[in-house]
Amino acid sequence: MTLLEERPEAGEEAVETIWRDAPGLAGFFSTVDHKRIGMRYIYTAFVFFFVAGLQALVMRAQLTTAEADVVSPEVYNQLFTMHGTMMIFLFNTPVLAGFGNYILPLQLGTRDMAFPRLNAFSYWVFLLSGIFMISSLLIGKQPDGGWFAYVPLTEKAYSPGINMDFWGLGVAFAGISTTVGAVNFIVTTFKMRAPGMTVDRLPMFVWSILSMAFMVIFAVPAVTVASLLLEADRLFGTAFYNAEQGGSPLLYQHLFWFWGHPEVYILFVPATGMISMIIPVFARRPLAGYTWAAASLIAIGFISFGVWVHHMFATGLPALAMSFFSAASLIIAIPSGVLFFCWIATMWRGRVEWTTPMLFALGFMLIFLLGGITGVMVAVLPFDWQVHDSYFVVAHFHYVLNGAVVFPIFGALYFWLPKMTGRMLDERMGRWSFWTMFVGFNLAFFPMHILGFLGMPRRMYTYPGGLGWEALNVIITVGSAMFGLGTLLTVVAVVRSRTGGKPAGPNPWRADSLEWATASSPPPHYNFEAIPIVSGRHPLWEDEPVRDAESGDDSATRAYGPEGAVRRETPVTTGLDADPEETMTIPGETYVPFVLALGLAVIFVGLLVEATLVGIVGLVLAAAGLVTWGWRTEADLK
């Protein structure tokens, strides 16, 4: 309390000084600013996206003709294993976390995430786990047991090399990042909203991140356990999955898919959140069926945990048990259908502007519609027995994971990058990029449905001629090259915008949510000089302009405005009604998250090379990081 009396008069300049990062490398490694971290997430994830995409193109080169010899079977198996692993763990999941990181605190009208150091930590873990996994490429020993790493193929007996250890340890390592990120999103959403942003005023993107974060918390431990038990089998000779010694190969599949299917929704749900922000902005009216859409996102979160066995329909489980999962897999189409018609209704009674983000949203809908329909089909048990592990399934999940997740991500890039960099992306280049991607995508993935019917199994490094598969494979390769080219056009657009892009201004799209209410693009370090007061679901579309809160002299409101700021502070509000409750101190720059993440990385490297000493060094480093972390909390409050 005594602190309050000592507060000097401070304005914008003081706030700027307080929130600014140290310049140069020092600031680079020690920042806890959610905006910098969010951008890094996005850029880093896109590096992995292009590496994994190139791997796919090499696979296509190999499959263009029958009996081709572009790569050896060893290399091909490594390529498809790492393509899947990187796209899921190192691109899709983290790039969505990146957008969440950047956008969510802005949409909530707060100055940072609830746990900024944890946020920095989760990025460093993502980066280091990515480097960990991709280093296998540099030494030519990429994992080769499939991105799903089914046992017993991935056990030491059948995969003796170090390859699968990169996978098993890397997945467990990356899971730490996703999990702590989810905790951060949940707490931020419930405790950091601007006053007046009651739960029924949350932007749809926030709803989607919230649903995603809850799924992560329940699902990711399963894959962590699956991969760590695999590593225990591999490194220490346990027999969790060894049938001969009383273990069970199917135990692995249950654990893996208990995460693996919710994971599809972990990716898809935030993507629908992006779409649900983009469509209303360009249809120029609020989302139709707001409550329906929010309820659907939550419903998907629940039902997603009842569908995992549909990946195991061919494993010989009892029919009655499988029927339950078949039914759940059908039912999950209903909340998705509701979302779809919320978007259609929004556009129907609106006036749609065909901007690039909107094009990507429309492309997303046309693609996901098909992916959703084939998803319902594979829920039908007997049909799944026929198409399971064939190219039909490859087509299906690329319609979902590429079409229904990557298209929204590209749309979001055109939509939000102007906020992040202050520069618009070129619309003409955007349209070219979209149409090249859209046509290339369908050329590449639609014929795969037919290939599946024609009997082509997945994961074949080569195939015999004369089975009627050749022509389709040529079309697929042409399509994938075209899709790749389309993504490069967006890279060109992004690079060009950094120097020559039109200045965006604070709200180039005349959008409704609070990220567009910051004074500038990119937003200042502190996001909002004064916290906005929310009086409706669409703050910037309400009749009255957004009001700035003023600092009071009680502990709940003292950080509302810039007056009297002496340290990084932001208000805390109540969970449902966002009433003023508390003020929290945002920690300043610190190397501790980096040190802790580095310590963990060293531990995992120690396990990888089976060197006890390295492991001990990592443990010491991590312990030092943790202790300092706890220590600093006390110091910060003084």
Added chain:
Amino acid sequence: MTAGRRHRTAALAAAAVALVTVGCGGDPPSALNPQGPQAERIADVWWLMFAMATAVYVVVAGLIIAAAMRGRRAPEGEARPSRITDSSFIWVGGVIAPALILGVLAVVTVDSTNDLRRAEPGALRIEVTGYRWWWDVRYPDHGVVTANEIHIPAGRPVEMGLRSADVIHSFWVPELAGKVDQVPGQRNVIRLQADKPGTYRGFCAEFCGLQHAKMQYLVIADSPADFTRWITRRQRPPGGPASEEAALGQVVFNRSTCGACHSVRGTAATGTSAPDLSDFGSRTTIGAVSMENNRVNLAEWIRNPHESKPGNLMPPTYLPPEELDALVAYLESLE
């Protein structure tokens, strides 16, 4: 099965269209060209779903495009009025229509699953075990062992027990039935039947390592009489070498320790970690359908199996040319 026939006509029509469109030749092992009741039942389910899916796609995609277009005619800054309310869109399109469609599919699922899982009386029993990267095939009621080419009598139901000797494999003959995994430590069952004599290509459908791609097999449906002949022949020992060259070949075979992994019925070769060769000469392919079974390919294969199937578990065998020829002659004489 009249509904089935009608669907089959539709299937053939659509398959013809697909073939013309992509202009591909060849003879695909197509799930939509069913050759037995199990695959036909699944194809029927597919054509029903295909009809429903097409209708749904056309209607919903039409709505998306119409919704995105119609506002363009409204004056700037104004929305185009509509008599359809938001909530009727959501109720009808998002809840009622999908619920009806999914209800139909749920009934179809339960019904077809029950039919396909039902055991048929009088089925021929076969045990198939997956190995990296080939198939061991046994007829327990006849005491016959073979590999990679599974003979069945046309028109008779077959019940196959599926196991694995190492990693997970999956048994799939698209023209005859869906797939069932072969999981170590358990025995799964697949039921299938071929209506007509013919050769149907099968695949391993679960990634099983380096040579997953070349782990294929053939299901050869014979007429009942031919099948009886085939299986009876294999209940007797293959008989001595037919020629002098083949006799030398048998000596080479034994000296080269082929028999440590391979078996030949009625001889000292009793290995079990590689395909049984008792009727090798009558098989049409080598290396789990990697290539045609002829003398040139076989000699090539014995000399270096890794040339055509890199990483497979058979070691190369270095032999002088005449011994290699003799060995080939011996193997081709086995029936």
